[in-house]
Amino acid sequence: MNVSLKNIDAVSGIVKLEIVKADYAEQVEKSLRNFRQKANVPGFRKGMVPMGMVKKMYGKHVLAEEVNKLVSENLFNYIRDNKLNILGEPMPNETEQQPINFDTQEDFEFCFDVALAPEIKIELSKNDKLPYYQVAIDEEMMNQQVDAYTANFGAYDQVEEVEEKDMVKGTVAELENGSPKEGGIVVEDAVLMPSYMKDEAEKAKFIGAKTNSVIVFNPNKAYEGAEAEIASFLKVDKEAVAGITGDFSFEISEITRHKKAELNQELFDKVFGEGVVTSEEEFKNKIKEALAEQFVPQSDFKFLLDAREILVQKAGELQFADGLLKRWLLAANEKNTPEKLDEEYPQIIEDLKYQLIKENLVKGNNLKVEDADIESFAKRVAKAQFAQYGMLSVPEEVLANYAKDMLKNKQTLQNIIDRAVEEKLAAWLKEQVELDVKEVSAEEFNKLFE
Structure with a gap:
């Protein structure tokens, strides 16, 4: 077999495969023998069908199949072995390809069009200046994170008197003329929080109430007719909410209040690990470091966005085999139309x-x-995900196992590979150009993406 490339221009060529009988004869014969062993033909025992009959029945099909296998294998082997940087997939040639007749031909020639990537040369130096945005961690951000940790690691206490943000548990019962309605709605262990009530007058009925108190209130008014909240509270379907407009009683059985954790060594150890920080100042500084670290990937992402412009500019005008690429894009996606592709092609x-x-x-x-x-x-990535839930001192073994599970997913694996490549590229680019470091607030940084 002979495989060759004829360059049409710098970005396109024709790969030609010349196949002679010696390339496929042995494999065709082997396949026909397999067919003979399996063929069920009336009048012949299995495996005893004359080879001539087998060839007549299956010869053309087997020949076409084996030749196509040879074409596919050798085409892609040639591309790989010769390190051709092709774009898209090889497409059947429309000008030099001659008709193929498996009935009469013994030698075959196949031609495929290939789009080749253009040659790219980019030179960078310290004369090239690019902005690099660092997010300044201000006191407000740091204090918000401190509040989040004190809340996350807080405790729940049983109290005797209701405040707005307390969780109130009890039995709710539908009333009729001030008394429990026969066959009406009754929910034991119902839970509500006054802070979620939208009507201030209804909310006020609960503030200051004590355990074992019975409150008469109107859920429809309290939640201003919000179907989801009322349905969830009364354990009914949303469709039934519109018909529930009367009063209910609520007998309080339990009042639970969330108490934030104190800024002490116990909290420091829970957040960062035992003995890592030993004072409030160290705790806050460590939080600032963690927040700053979380912004680095975003800063690098913005840096690469800004670098794109100068890199594209330095690459200059690049030539592409537009006609061939459009053929491939149309063939690869049935939903594509020539009109739609013409519109999207410049961005592609x-x-x-x-x-x-x-x-x-x-x-x-x-x-x-x-x-x-x-x-x-x-x-x-795993560490950042845990950090979102306030878990900053996750053991290395746990992170390793979590990461290992993540990488079992092919899509996640490819995504992480792509991000790791971009991280290395960003690090390399930072060394090649002069960085114009700009310190901005988180709000200013987010506006850069608008």
Whole structure:
């Protein structure tokens, strides 16, 4: 078999595969023998059908199948072995491909169009200046996080008198003329929080009430007819809420109040691990460090967005095999239409251009992502996820196991690989250019993405 590439121009070519009988004859014969062993033909025992009859019945089908296998394997082997950086997939050639006749031909020639990635050369230096935004952790952000930790690690106490944010438990019963309604709604162990009531007058009925008190109130007024809240509270369907407009009694059996944790060593140990911080000042500084660390990936993401413009500019005008790429895009997506593709194609090319630039920089500067990098990145993702729930001192073993489970998902694995590559690219770019470091507030930083 002979496989060759004919360059049409710098970004397209034709891969030609020339197949002769010697390339496929042995495999075709083997396949036909297998068919003979399995064939059920009236008048012949299984496996005893004459080979001539087998060839007549299955020969063309087997020949076509084996030749197509050869074409597929050798086409992609050629692309891989010759390190052709093709875009999309090879497409059947429309000009040089001759008709194929498996009835009469012994030798075959297949031609495929390939779109080749353009050559990219980018040079960066310290003369290139790019902004890098660092988020300043202010007192408000730090105090909000302190409040979150004191709330998360707080406790629940049983109290005797209701305050607005307390959780009140008891039995609720539907009333009729001031007495329990026969066959009416009764919910034991019902739970409400006065703070969620929208009507101030109804809310006020609960404030100051004590355990074993009986409150008469109107749920429809209290929640201003909100179906979801009322249905959940009274354990009824949403459709029934509209017909529930009367008073209910609520006999209080239990009042629970959340008490924030104190800023002491016990809290410090729960948040950061035993003995890691030993004072309120250290605790707050550690929180600032953790918050700043959480913003680094976002700062790098913004940095790469800003770097894109200069990288695309330095790459200059890149040529693409537009006609061939459009053919492939139409074939790859049945929902595409020529009109829709013409509209979307400019953006597709812009995104493709930047993707090729990134790949070029990663490959050209040996920015490899090893297994250790992937595992490390996955653990950082896991750590960040735990941190969202106030868990900052998760044991290394737990992080490692959590990360390992994450990487079992192919989509998650690919996402982490992509992010790890971009992290390495961002780190490399920072070393090549001059950084114009700008310290901004979280609010200002978020506005940069609007």
